[in-house]
Amino acid sequence: NLHDYAHDKRRTTDDYPFGGEAGMVMKCEPVFELVEKLQSERPYDEIIYTSPDGIRYDQHEANRLSTLENIIILCGHYKGIDHRIREHLITREISIGDYVLTGGELAACIIADSVVRLVPGAIGDEASALTDCFQDNLLAPPVYTRPAEFRGWRVPDVLLSGNFGEIEKWQEEQAWERTKRLRPDLLE
Structure with a gap:
């Protein structure tokens, strides 16, 4: 839980953006602390941020991600995440389409489901996944x-x-x- 890595009295994970723009932005400190803790436990091949700005997600990307050992998917929420997270922590930004959701959780679920089904042993007939649409x-x-x-x-x-x-x-x-x-x- 990201709130576990926020150390102020209210365990705040977001704040107002500089410059007066509307909305709330996820803060650097809790995100960096959480990801760095995870990285101390095992190596990660990708740290993905779900964002309408990212590359368009497709089957080829699902195939590529399925070959990786460990990935982190960070879900944006509110107005997004502090840009320093994108610049210094995120290795890949992925979009599931040209529209905006209330948060990146659904996009993360789509990515996770499409990747997991390609992992050997995840579905009963592995050949079925290899002959799906878009392969x-x-x-x-x-x-x-x-x-x-x-x-x-x-x-x-x-x-x-x-x-x-x-x-x-x-x-x-x-x-x-x-x-x-x-x-x-x-x-x-």
Whole structure:
């Protein structure tokens, strides 16, 4: 808890910004003290700050983060964090989109969930995570399950054929087609 690292009577972790701007800003002292305590216990590969100013988070970044041993995710709140934290402590800033949330906690949860599912043993079928959307900048192909026909809608015959070469070819074609139609920006 960040308040445990604030040593004034009220355990203050934020204060008004210099310059008269509206809002509250997270203070340097408790953030630095907390992170330095964590760093004294183990090394960290990244100290991430969730911010609309950061790089746009995507599957490639999730893949990269999943290869790291330890990361800290610092969630901004209020107006943000004292800029000295960004300059001297944060190693990477990540944005989950071009909008502002009340705090960085949801962004941190999204990052954590997308990274953890890539860690071996986290999900039952590890191959499933490696064939998800965006692993190769394509959307996933359509998936189907039983029954083979429902209300007159049939599963594509190729998926029932047992010909894995043809199935793979169909899946790749579908992934390209869906990406071109739904998310052409991924192909740029």
